[in-house]
Amino acid sequence: MQILQFVIDGLLLGGVYAAVGVGFALVWGIMNIINLAHGAMIMLGAYVTFWLFKLAGVDPFASIPVAMAMLFILGWLIQRYLINYVVRAPMLITFLMTFGLELLIVDLSLNFFSADNRSVQTFYSGARLDLGGLAIPLVHLYTLMVALVLVTLLQLFLVRTRIGNAIQATSMDLDAARLVGIKISRVYALTFAISAAAAGAAGSLISVNYSINPTAGAFYTPIAFVVCVLGGLGSISGALVGGLMFGVVQSMSQAYIGPAYQNAIAFALLILVLLVRPTGILGVKTAT
């Protein structure tokens, strides 16, 4: 019974991790960019939700579309006017560019939002389901559900829609995609914008679950990285699997070995997966 509780804790935590990882996976997979500003964009999404809640009383889950829309626009602009100029450059350049972007966003946020820890406290914030001795915090449950919906929609978009196919084609073979008339810069802008929107949604979810401050995003970029590597580079459903797995491993080690070792064990798992299955759990070898 106890162990079931810890699995549930882990899955709920994993929902947050999956939401954090999915946008990161998209940009990495399609554009081959490791976006170090992903955590900062998550933080911005969290603040959209926080301010809407604080100033207008908007329910945090209802504000998810707003956060996504705002981050979508921001992502588009960032790709179009910044990253587009270096997108074909060596990885180090895009690395530095997104790192600089992260510093910029965090510093501006510190100025505008102050360094205070904020929290979205709704009337249902501490509520939970009690299922035969199992405690399931409601907000965490909603978060997991939203994360599942997000991943599913994104996956459907990529597989079923024409634009989604164009995005995938671009990542498979850039030259061939160009030959059939796909406008690469537009595909990239769209990809980055979608990734930013996913970050916005993840931020909304985080603001309900945890307290936030302008530097809070820095915690999530490495998480996104691990989730993507675990699940398989660039794979959307991989981000879900990676996120859930990371959450469960952390929760188990927290319970049975001690919270002090949760990170060490989770990262040891990462190394193990890379040794045994270098492509990640759902990853496939791609010809590049």
Next chain:
Amino acid sequence: MSLGVVALFLAACGGGAAPTPSAPTASTPASKPAASGADSASAKPAASGAASAKPAASGSAVAAASFDGTLLIGAPMSLTGSLNNEGRLAKQGYDLWADVANSKGGINVGGKRYKVEIKYYDDQSKQDQAALLTEKLITQDKVQFLLGPYGTASTFAATAVAEKNKMLMVVGNGAANSIYDRGFKYTFGILSPGVKYMTGVEEAWLAQNPRPEKLAIMAANDAFSLEVAQGAKDGADKNKLPVVYNQSYPPDTKDLSSALNQVKASGADVLIGSGHLEDSLVLMKQVKSLGVNFKGIGLSVGPSTPEFYNALGKDADYVFSGVQWVPEQKSTGPILGSAQDYTDAFNKKFNEVPEYHSADGAAAGVALQLAIEKAGSLDMEKVRATLAALDQDTFYGRIKFDGRGFNVDKPMIEIQIQGKDKLIPVWPEKDAAGKIMWPAPTWDKR
């Protein structure tokens, strides 16, 4: 008598203005973002200095312009990173001391008046940065004395650099024994030691009815938090309170659900958390959402900052914490006057009710100033000697260092949150300004 103390407290909370205890201007939700945005961590000290208050403490301000020189003091500080909030508070204390000292004619060094100027660098809450920047302050900026950074880790690293350079560092916010047990000659700390933080809370709990039966301890695994936890463990052992769970966690953790479910299974009815503001918030949110009930929760750091209540609302009620200083305490002394004078001056400058982090910082500045003025010289060795021999009552309480440079005589004051902006001193009984609310109701009944 106790009525008087309560009245004093209410006055402190109300900023001394209208006798409404509930709403100090800084903390009303509507005005908060703008106000705190203006003096946030990265705000410019110049601006706040210019706009700053006259000393609220007893008058006789010397006209500001007539200084004989400038005394440059350096301080690495956590202005960003995980400890940015505590860092901001500590910096406010340093700034307030500098302002008041300057408005009273600066530091008097054998008849010459020196203007205090504090040079800050942001250590990003990282100890290697704190060490690096301390080196920079000494070698490049040529500061004459140092004030400490925020937190044990940074202080531990920074004091080592100061010691190597034979440079005095008066530590406002590092309370771990490990800092003072290295035989350093140039490190002085004005805080009560970390092991004392939660022992008073335990004593307070054990005096209640129903008596607590099982204690759980959760600590962030940084030096200071572990020391507080060890102190709590020793205190529990001494008082025969069984400790049924005792674990540490990474300081930047965002999730402790499984650990808390283990605590729940252990049957603990009181919880001591030893960490910092961010992980204290994680703990509180998850204790509630997992429905883990305690008769009392004590947290070493966090509850005394206004943000704690702002972030948690009513869920913050009933929480205990140990603090170094409270505005209501009766202590008084030179430069900053009484605790009440300090509170008024702080409120005027920052539009906030001060809590202990800032008082620690201001007290460090006061100690340094007293030592320099007593020495009548800026000579490092002379100032070090007078500081080591200092025995002085101040707004902060008695400052007297032991052989290690640690201010061990000062007691901790234990508070309980009993509503917004109501941090009621409840222990030791002689300093109590209110009754302990015990036991805390279960989450379902709040």
